[in-house]
Amino acid sequence: MENNKSFFETRGILISILGLTGALSIALMIMFKGNTSDAQNRSVSTKDNDTAVLMVTQERLEQLKTEMLTTWQQQAQAKGVSTDVPTNFQGIVISEAKLPPEKKVIALTFDDGPWPNSTAKVLDILQKNRIKSTFFVVGQNVKNYPDLTKRIVADGHTIANHTWHHWYHHMNAQVAAAEVANTGDIIYQTTGVKTSLFRPPGGNMTNGVVAYAKSNKYAVIMWSSDSKDYSRPTVPRLMNNIFREAKPGGIVLMHDGGGDRSHTIKALPEIISKFRKQGYEFVTIPELLEMQDQYPSLIAHKSQKSQKLEKAKKP
Helix, strand or coil, X not given: XXXXXXXXXXXXXXXXXXXXXXXXXXXXXXXXXXXXXXXXXXXXXXXXXXXXXXXXXHHHHHHHHHHHHHHHHHHHHHCCCCCCCCHXXXXXXXXXXXXXXXXXXXXXXXXXXXCCCHHHHHHHHHHHCCCCCEEEECHHHHHHCHHHHXXXXXXXXXXXXXXXXXXXXXXXXXXXXXXXXXXXXXXXXXXXXXCCEECCHHHCCCCCXXXXXXXXXXXXXXXXXXXXXXXXXXXXXXXXXHHCCCCCCEEEEEEXXXXXXXXXXXXXXXXXXXXHHCXXXXXXXXXXXXXXXXHHHHHHHHHHHHHHHHHHHCC
C-alpha cells in the first residue's frame, strides 16, 4: 500500500508539473501570438501609411506637372506665339523665301512629332542653342502626347499642321478635309494656337490634303533642303544632304517623330554649329515669310534713299 501510495503521489506531482508546463506553454504561445499579431498590425499599418504617402506624393506631382504645363501654355500665349502668316502667302506653296544672298537666315523644321524621347531631346538641343524652329505635328500624336505638344509652344517654337494620320494614299474630299481640319482643331485645343501653316506628308501634292489646305487659306510649306533623315543615314551623310542645298532663305526638312531619330539628334548640334560658322541665323517659318514680305518694300526704301543721296551730291 505504501508503495502504491508513493506511486500515486509521484504520478500526481508529474501530472501537476506537466499541467503547469502545458499552461505555461499555452500562455507563452498566446503572448507570442499577441506580439506577432501586434508586429503584423504595425507592419500592415506602416505599409498602409507608406502607400497613402506615395499616393499623395504622386497626386501632388501630377498636380504640379499640370500647373507647370498650364503656366507654360499661358506664357506662350502671353508672348503672342502664333503661326499667322502674311495674307499674300495664304493658299500659296512655299519652298523657300526669296531673299538676297547677304540675308543669311535659315529655317529648321521638324516633322511627324511629337514623339516620345526624340522630341524632348530635339527641344533640349534647340533650347541650349537659343534657337526657335517650326514643328509640323501629326494630329494623332498631339492627342497621344499633349505634354510634348504644349512644350513645343511653351518653348517659343512655331507649331504647324501635318495631317492627322500621315497618310500618303489618295483621299476623297471629305477624308482629306478631316485630316487637316481635325489636326488644326486638336492643336488649338491643346495649345491655344491656331495654325495657318500646313505641310503634306511626303510632300504629296495630289492626294487631296493640299487642295483642302489651299482652299482654306493655309500656307503650304515645303522645303529647299532635305536631310533625308527618315532613311537614317550616317551623321556625315545627313549633314551633307542638308548643306548641299542650303542657302539664304532656305527651309531645312528634318524629323523629330515617326521612328528612330537618334541620328538626327546626334547630328543636330553639329548642323547648328556649321550653320553658325557660315554666318547663318535661325528663324521660324512665319519669321521667314515676314522677311520675304518686307523685302520688296526694303528694296524700294533703299532705292529711294540712294536716289535722295545722289540728288544731294549734285551741285
